[in-house]
Amino acid sequence: METVDVLVVGAGPAGSTVARELAARGHDVLVVEEHARVGHPVQCAGLVSQRVLDLAGANSLVVAAVAGASVFGPSLGSVSFAADGPRAFVIDRAGLDVHLADRAANAGARFRTGLRFDRADASAEGPIVCELSGADGVRHAILAKLVVGADGVASAVARAFRLRRPVEVLPAFEAEIPHSPGDAGQVEVYLGNSISPGLFGWWIPDGAGGARIGVAVTAGPVTAREYYDRLVRQVERRFSTKLGSPTALLVSGIPIGTLPRTSTDRVLLVGDAAAQVKPLSGGGIFTGMRCAEIAAEVADRALRSGDLSAAALAEYDRAWRTELGDEFQKALYLRKLFLRLSDRDLDQLIEALQGTELKASIVAFGDIDFPSHVARQLLLQSPSLLRLFPKAVSAWLGGGPALAPDLERGPRRTAQ
Ligand SMILES: Cc1cc2nc3c(=O)[nH]c(=O)nc-3n(C[C@H](O)[C@H](O)[C@H](O)COP(=O)(O)OP(=O)(O)OC[C@H]3O[C@@H](n4cnc5c(N)ncnc54)[C@H](O)[C@@H]3O)c2cc1C
Structure with missing residues (x-):
């Protein structure tokens, strides 16, 4: 059976960050990604702060700089803010995932795409036997000293190791519109219980003359897709023009509410798998990447000492909560x-x-x-x-x- 120090499940921003940090510290790291191509399908609007660009070293992935925002109420009354310089950045989100995976690979991490983590025996002592399956249906087994679940909102790793899931997952629906009637340097936010109950609708310039338009909503009988249609009508009213047909659609979910535990024996969760998402905006790239860095520090010490017990890895829970827990609690x-x-x-x-x-x-x-x-x-x-x-x-x-x-x-x- 193939044996690794660390099996990272998921090649999103959190997974590739933890992989890079651990590979750079000399550990044998394998990243498995269920999709054939890292970064695809895109499931994100790609609006980030300078912190993300700094963490990722990814200034070249910026497609638009945002210096202003307008927030619209349900009756389309609005308030606009303009800063004297860029306050946020729209990035090529697929490009970010590829860039982070490249960095991890350059540090020595190995990547295998088209390979899905299915389950693991959570009750066995010692290194973990993970069961995976390839796109061709072929089954694989990998023995890992440590498993990092960076596998997003529906984390199979969290499920396998019985780590509690987020209290709430907001269904989200986003589309790419090729021609934007809006300002190319301005983000728009749409509030309203009949448009986006539970969070908001967004309109984000894509840097190529189009826009990313989407909603994330409280789960209920009305689907995110239906709320998206209502948002489109609202945006059309605001611009007094019809929007063109979307060129790409995205359906996903945003976890809200921190988990009681993000580690257990030989397992760490990072990013959306650990619900490390900002509850007021649903953004999770910065928080997921930062927590992945913290996870790598704790994992490195644990791997060196040979103590991968729940007690040793609980240091990760303490460390990321010390840095971000207060913001999460206030935001919740x-x-x-x-x-x-x-x-x-x-x-x-x-x-x-x-x-x-x-x-x-x-x-x-x-x-x-x-x-x-x-x-x-x-x-x-x-x-x-x-x-x-x-x-x-x-x-x-x-x-x-x-x-x-x-x-x-x-x-x-x-x-x-
Ligand atoms: C509509 C929408 C818009 C968003 N917009 C923004 C935004 O503008 N700014 C922002 O900061 N955040 C945004 N977010 C949130 C952001 O996308 C996530 O917080 C971020 O992608 C989390 O990174 P991650 O690495 O934890 O997980 P992901 O990026 O979800 O990566 C997880 C990876 O794991 C893989 N995977 C899943 N299961 C398995 C398995 N069993 N085996 C192997 N691989 C697996 C997936 O294919 C995926 O590649 C948005 C989210 C949504 C849904």
């Missing part, structure tokens, strides 16, 4: 507040944000990787915004209870 809390807003509230929110001082704060404090900072700042700054939220929130913001108030007992928002 703010998301709960957001979910309580009716369409009327959302329109009022847009109106309140039109105030010059608030707009200035958003431009000054806005950071797509740490959105809770600006959200908290805005709530503190604006009594009219606070009126939209329960009283308990003012106490939390004012430094009252250390923990955010429990919202479970409060009233839920109405459907519209």
Whole structure:
């Protein structure tokens, strides 16, 4: 049977990052990817911060720089923000995956595409026997000292090792539109319970005269595809023009809510497999890559010491939560507040944000990787915004209870 130090399952940004870091430290790393081509199919809008470009060394993959954003309420009232330089970047997302895989391969990691991790015996002692299958249906077995599950939102590794899955997965639907009537340097966000309940709709320039348009929504009887159709109608109203037929469609899911554990005996989860996704935006490239770096540091020590026990690997859980856990918790809390807003509230929110001082704060404090900072700042700054939220929130913001108030007992928002 083939034997490796580390089997990384999934050649997305998190998998290739952990593979590169471990291979560079001298470990024998094999990455398996179920699809025939790394980076395909694309399942992402590809909007990232400078941090991602720095982590990936991928400035050349930028297809458009974004210096402004407009947010539209359900009634199409809007507020626009303009910074004096690029604040986010649209990248060639398939290119990012290929670039990261190349870097990992150059560091010594081996890649095998068209090979899917199916299951493993989670109860056996010692190195793990993993069962995989090729695109041709041929079965393979690989013995690994450590398995890293970087296999995305529906992680088979998490399932095999009985690591709990995210509380919520938002179905998402995105399309590429070849001709954009919008501003090539501006992102648009569409709010509304009948368009994108649970998150938002987006319109992102693709740098080639077109746009990526999509929604992620709370799972329910109405499909993400139907919400996408409603978003298209909303965007057509906003631009007063019909959008052309899409050239590519994408269906996927976004995990929301951190897992209680992202490691166990001889196993680590990274990226979407570990639900390391920003709850206010659904973005997960920065968080997944950063957590993959942390995972590699912990895995390197564990492999060197020969202690790959759950207790030793739990250091990974502690380390990434120390760095990002606070932002995740605040963002999850703010998301709960957001979910309580009716369409009327959302329109009022847009109106309140039109105030010059608030707009200035958003431009000054806005950071797509740490959105809770600006959200908290805005709530503190604006009594009219606070009126939209329960009283308990003012106490939390004012430094009252250390923990955010429990919202479970409060009233839920109405459907519209
Ligand atoms: C519609 C949409 C838009 C998004 N837009 C953005 C955005 O603009 N900015 C941002 O930061 N984030 C965005 N995200 C989130 C972002 O795409 C993910 O957080 C990121 O891709 C996670 O990286 P990953 O490496 O953990 O997982 P993935 O990129 O999902 O990679 C997982 C890899 O594992 C492979 N795999 C899965 N199962 C197996 C198996 N059993 N065996 C072998 N291989 C397997 C998959 O084929 C895939 O290549 C978006 C997500 C969606 C759904």
